[in-house]
Amino acid sequence: MALLERSEWYDIARATNWSPRYVTEGDLFPGDLADPYHLPTTAWEAYDEPYKVSYREYVKVQREKDAGVYSVKAALHRSNYYNLAGPEWMGILKLHYGAIPLTEYAACQLQGQNTRFGRAGSMRNMATFGMLDEMRHSQLQLFFPHELLARDRQFDWAHEAHHTKNWLIIGGRHCFDDVMMTRDAVTNSIMTSFIFETGFTNLQMVGLAADAESVGDFTFANLITSVQSDEARHAQLGIPLIDMMVKHGKTAEVQYAVDVGFWRLWRVFAVLTGIPMDYYIPLDKRHMSFKEFMHEWVIRQFERQLKDLGLERPWYWDIFLNDIEVHHHIQQGGVWSYRPTMWWHPVAGVGPAEREWLDRKYPGWNASFGHYWDTIIDSLLAGREDLTQQKVFPPICNICQIPIANRPGPPWKARAFQLDFEGRRYHFCTPVCRWIFESDPERYKQHESLVDMLVFGRFDPPTPETVLRYMGIGVVSEGGRDSNNYEWIEAYRGKHGHAAKGQVSPLSDCSLGFKGGRKLFILSRFEGDGHVKTVEVDTDFTMDELARYCAQFSVGHHVPDQPGRVLRVRRTTSHDDAPVFARTMRFDDCQPRQMDSFDIFFADN
Amino acid sequence: MMANQSDATRNNSVGPVLRSGEIADAVIQALEEDNPGKEFVIQDHLAYVRIETENECIVRRETLERALGRPFQMPELEVNLTSFSGRIETTDTTMRFYLEKRL
Ligand SMILES: [Fe+2]
Numbered sequence: 076m077a078l079l080e081r082s083e084w085y086d087i088a089r090a091t092n093w094s095p096r097y098v099t100e101g102d103l104f105p106g107d108l109a110d111p112y113h114l115p116t117t118a119w120e121a122y123d124e125p126y127k128v129s130y131r132e133y134v135k136v137q138r139e140k141d142a143g144v145y146s147v148k149a150a151l152h153r154s155n156y157y158n159l160a161g162p163e164w165m166g167i168l169k170l171h172y173g174a175i176p177l178t179e180y181a182a183c184q185l186q187g188q189n190t191r192f193g194r195a196g197s198m199r200n201m202a203t204f205g206m207l208d209e210m211r212h213s214q215l216q217l218f219f220p221h222e223l224l225a226r227d228r229q230f231d232w233a234h235e236a237h238h239t240k241n242w243l244i245i246g247g248r249h250c251f252d253d254v255m256m257t258r259d260a261v262t263n264s265i266m267t268s269f270i271f272e273t274g275f276t277n278l279q280m281v282g283l284a285a286d287a288e289s290v291g292d293f294t295f296a297n298l299i300t301s302v303q304s305d306e307a308r309h310a311q312l313g314i315p316l317i318d319m320m321v322k323h324g325k326t327a328e329v330q331y332a333v334d335v336g337f338w339r340l341w342r343v344f345a346v347l348t349g350i351p352m353d354y355y356i357p358l359d360k361r362h363m364s365f366k367e368f369m370h371e372w373v374i375r376q377f378e379r380q381l382k383d384l385g386l387e388r389p390w391y392w393d394i395f396l397n398d399i400e401v402h403h404h405i406q407q408g409g410v411w412s413y414r415p416t417m418w419w420h421p422v423a424g425v426g427p428a429e430r431e432w433l434d435r436k437y438p439g440w441n442a443s444f445g446h447y448w449d450t451i452i453d454s455l456l457a458g459r460e461d462l463t464q465q466k467v468f469p470p471i472c473n474i475c476q477i478p479i480a481n482r483p484g485p486p487w488k489a490r491a492f493q494l495d496f497e498g499r500r501y502h503f504c505t506p507v508c509r510w511i512f513e514s515d516p517e518r519y520k521q522h523e524s525l526v527d528m529l530v531f532g533r534f535d536p537p538t539p540e541t542v543l544r545y546m547g548i549g550v551v552s553e554g555g556r557d558s559n560n561y562e563w564i565e566a567y568r569g570k571h572g573h574a575a576k577g578q579v580s581p582l583s584d585c586s587l588g589f590k591g592g593r594k595l596f597i598l599s600r601f602e603g604d605g606h607v608k609t610v611e612v613d614t615d616f617t618m619d620e621l622a623r624y625c626a627q628f629s630v631g632h633h634v635p636d637q638p639g640r641v642l643r644v645r646r647t648t649s650h651d652d653a654p655v656f657a658r659t660m661r662f663d664d665c666q667p668r669q670m671d672s673f674d675i676f677f678a679d680n
Numbered sequence: 681m682m683a684n685q686s687d688a689t690r691n692n693s694v695g696p697v698l699r700s701g702e703i704a705d706a707v708i709q710a711l712e713e714d715n716p717g718k719e720f721v722i723q724d725h726l727a728y729v730r731i732e733t734e735n736e737c738i739v740r741r742e743t744l745e746r747a748l749g750r751p752f753q754m755p756e757l758e759v760n761l762t763s764f765s766g767r768i769e770t771t772d773t774t775m776r777f778y779l780e781k782r783l
């Protein structure tokens with residue numbers, strides 16, 4: 076018997092709405108779970124998914140997809156590929172598998188919410204497939220790294236990472252809890268189906284596949300593009316909703332959801348995808364820069380679609396364009412500098428040829444990020460590896476949960492954007508994260524970042540070891556070290572600008588002890604440093620002592636000394652124009668409060 | 681540099697992004713046949729092929745079957761369709777990529 080064409084029965088099959096008799100419509104679909112925008116029932120009846128699939132087709136196609144993925148895996152298994160792959164590629168796999176599989180499982184729960192609370196039968200139908208898709212993604216991406224576990228314990232993070240409080244995982248989880256797990260079916264479809272799955276997952280799942288293919292990991296390339304073929308379908312769930320919202324006068328509401336979701340996802344994906352693409356992939360295998368992939372997938376493709384739907388690009392577009400040039404570069408420095416906190420071995424990726432490439436792809440890279448890495452290289456050449464391991468934490472953004480950092484000097488851009496709200500001080504990486512907080516403080520105000528916990532005295536004893544264990548380091552596996560055992564610095568030994576024997580500034584070693592005043596955490600915004608730092612100081616210090624004390628965490632770590640000049644202190648202000656404190660003034664006399672930000676900078680006298 | 685990035689949104693490109701292989705080759709052939717007079721830009725990115733044209737294009741089952749030399753169901757395209765630019769519309773016998781507004 077011939078089968079009917081799908082179109083002949085599809086409309087009947089998807090019409091699964093009914094009139095409830097025992098409960099009200101509002102009980103069945105509570106606004107905060109289903110639709111807080113109160114779109115009219117007629118609008119919901121017109122919901123028409125653009126990418127249609129029947130259950131029969133779904134099963135057939137998914138079976139074929141899985142058969143493809145597993146057969147390539149089996150073939151590569153025989154080829155011994157992972158014995159030959161370099162530490163850089165293994166680092167990418169560990170990062171990917173730690174970050175992704177359980178995020179997929181979170182997405183499965185989001186699709187579950189839409190399967191129950193989507194107000195159109197066809198939306199619930201699509202979400203059901205989406206739920207099965209996401210289950211497939213988490214299972215595949217847990218199964219593949221499981222095979223690698225026998226050779227390397229760090230692959231255990233594929234399953235464990237999301238059960239830890241590792242700082243990078245908290246960043247991802249805070250974002251996905253916001254855009255996936257704690258919204259209604261309409262908003263989460265805009266933030267996740269539309270922005271995440273049509274905008275950003277392409278970078279990690281398709282863009283990175285080009286690099287994977289280039290390094291010969293066909294298993295991984297095949298796996299992630301197969302995953303993305305599911306996303307391309309179920310991501311379409313959001314499009315009819317946006318059309319409906321715009322048509323019914325809710326453009327401002329959609330735009331808000333887009334602006335929040337886009338920024339949150341950008342901040343996470345720049346770290347997750349940007350760092351591997353621009354630093355970990357061996358130079359001769361790099362297909363395009365992260366910026367070029369962003370250009371292709373997000374600016375050219377995704378933003379264009381935004382326009383087609385009657386929306387505007389986010390209000391912070393210029394800040395975003397600047398962030399493409401900076402954010403993942405300084406976070407790469409941070410990830411490498413705080414390598415013991417990671418679950419893979421971070422790659423520096425800044426040999427002379429790599430730097431030439433970086434400066435070509437990101438004009439000006441050498442003039443700012445180059446200085447940052449030169450400081451690290453000089454300390455390593457001088458035998459002072461200890462200076463390249465950080466002793467204090469950076470403040471962490473209370474929205475994106477990513478360390479507050481910016482372009483290292485010159486020019487000198489790093490700063491925290493702060494807000495005092497209901498008696499608590501919050502810190503943000505940019506005005507955009509601060510705007511997100513201020514637009515909905517009830518949603519965000521309770522969360523404590525790792526640095527808030529440190530400052531609020533939640534760690535006992537408050538040592539780096541306690542914090543590392545809290546983050547799962549030494550529990551799930553050992554933490555990271557330089558992937559290349561510092562062999563990469565040899566290219567610089569004796570070269571121009573790098574002293575043959577290497578010297579370290581006296582500012583890098585500080586013997587100054589506390590003097591018995593109040594202990595206070597401040598933000599040290601040290602001239603030229605790409606990272607703001609959280610430093611506990613003594614209020615009985617003089618300004619000279621304060622500067623000297625803070626210098627040990629920046630000089631030789633991320634900025635060079637400026638011999639012959641002195642350090643001065645002023646409060647951080649938006650125009651760098653606060654009066655400079657007298658050198659002999661007692662710090663307490665400026666009435667400092669917990670987590671006030673101070674500039675420490677070089678001057679002639 | 682930044683101006684270029686902003687301007688990049690001003691495009692009317694639509695079309696599929698496919699995993700490289702037999703299906704991608706057949707889709708290219710079918711698209712050219714089903715959309716006479718249209719210029720297609722094809723970018724090979726190793727793991728994926730980006731196929732783009734201005735504003736609208738359609739691919740038909742019949743044409744695809746001829747290009748492949750075997751029967752083909754439209755949903756099977758999903759196995760290789762990792763992404764696409766523009767919007768999508770699917771029927772039993774066609775897949776269409778399009779934009780509503782021309783910039
Ligand atoms: Fe997924």
Ligand SMILES: [Fe+2]
Nearest residue numbers: 472475504508
């Ligand atoms: Fe932030």
